[in-house]
Amino acid sequence: MDIAQNILLTIMTAATPLLIAAIGELVVERSGVLNLGVEGMMVIGAVCGFAATALSGSPWIGILAAVGAGAVFSLLFGVLTLSLAANQVATGLSLTLLGLGLSGMIGEAFVGSAGIKLASIQIPGLTEIPLVGRLVFGQDPIFYFSLILTGGVAWFLFRTRAGLTLRAIGDNHASAHALGINVLKIRYLAVMFGGACAGLAGAHLSLVYTPQWVENMTAGRGWIALALVVFASWRPWRVLGGAYLFGAVSIGQLHAQALGFGIPSQFLSALPYVATIVVLVIISRDRRLTLMNTPASLGQPFVPDR
């Protein structure tokens, strides 16, 4: 039965970067800002995390560097779209473009160098429990953090006053402004939180998933995270469900191929996308609830003195 545990571990590893990046973007979008630069921030996080780890020898410093780099990089987006009210879609796309190019440049010296893997947790006596030991007590720290992050964000958004303020800004920034809330300040914080999360997701790729640096190593995962947020109708636990479903079908289809069932591999490769969309659309079919959860001023620039 060790194989079941191995498969579940592989699924969780595949889902974790998607989950972290999507949760970050969820907070950004809940505040009414659409940042399409997730892929770019993620790849910047991946390269900075790898580089800092290689230079310092400690993956923890790498993680800090990735989180910091993601946040700083997202600030660029913040200045352009919030202070200068530039178009969010165009700015987000350029952020991805810039991130992919910049990361290639930063990472040139690190291509092919041996990576340092962030060690998984080992608790003597517990990690060795058959069937579930490694699942519950033997994963990498970022995995545990991703669960705390999801719960924390869900609690923050729906159980705290600050979360209510953030959602209010996302729904109607003019009214929030009229109430005396500093819209831009909170949006800046949200954007930087999204950047930090994307950076951490990137670090997971280059320090846990495949401990190495190669150009474009995010391979579209930032876009999948973006899509997850929308299909999960901006709700944290649904994002988690979507990320795990996507991971499970992705890994499941690889196993189906290796078993040699003879199902066309092109169909199997498309399956994670199809399955995730179908399931999330079905659970989000309550239109009233979906409308309630959609940030009404998503993507609209806000200029306070207008």
Place this chain on the structure above:
Amino acid sequence: MKKIVFALAATLAVTAGTSALAQDKFKACFIYVGSKTDGGWTQAHEVGRLYAQEKLGDKVETVALENVPEGPDAERAIERFARSGCGIIFTTSFGFMDPTIAVAEKFPDVKFEHATGYKTAPNVTTYNSRFYEGRYIIGQIAGKMSKTGVAGYIASFPIPEVVMGINGFLTGARSVNPDFKLKVVWVNSWFDAGKEADAAKALIDQGVDIITQHTDSTGPMQVAEERGIKAFGQAFDQIQAGPTAQLTAIEDTWGPYYEKQIAAAIDGTWKGGESSWDGLKDGILSMAPYTNMPDDVKAMAEDTQAKIESGELHPFTGPINKQDGSVWLKDGEVSDDGTLLGMNFYVEGVDDKLPQ
């Protein structure tokens, strides 16, 4: 969305590349599907370009454009190169075949070289490497080294080139272990380290103890190292990613070919409509050092390599059956190149249904 981004990047790169160039030098241009530093397929081409540049010195100016996606964007990128004064353009991925032919029709004075395809034109020559020779050798090693008798193969796209590699590998393995089996997983991507690693994990979980790949990243090699099984490097020596896992690697050595063809283009002896298909004996592919294996296996691999180089052994020599058990090659019969280049069937022992 990604495509838009790549298209923008491609356009910018071409514009930037051309303005900085001197007018009088002959210009050789390269289009890559991946990044120059992918540690695999594209990096091997980049090494080849730099080799040719160094050998030919100031007779030539070489320019490369990386991360060009296969499909319509490729046609635009190739056309920009053709317009910008490139004398010869190397398009280095199978999926650039139709775009190359389309652009070549519009620019009859520009010379085109397409890697691994099968379509030529008066100004389009194709070049390829007999990768299956290397795959036969690594298959033999796998046949000797595997305890379970099952290997895993991480494949990219179901094109003849990849199918030929799978068949070459399994034919080699079966030459030393007639019951050898092969599991194939298609990731439908040339380059996605994470997905390739996931495929490797899935294969290992299902009991293979040796993996090989026809994708471009070192992800699977890392997984092999971590799980303590053996693997083969692809296109490039990947020993750094798997110091105790890599048995050997099939290395692509395009440099001498690029030097020869660019020199021919400069002095006017270049010919279009040709198809070059060299192998181990010509040095266009070579084997990385045989490591992490017992001496007798190493000796066998070296012996096989010598036999292929001398022409004594052709990997696809009968008797070989197709997957359904019907006869493909009779005893002693050698496959012709045409069948290999258009290969659309598995040999016996592949545990997969070929996607059509």
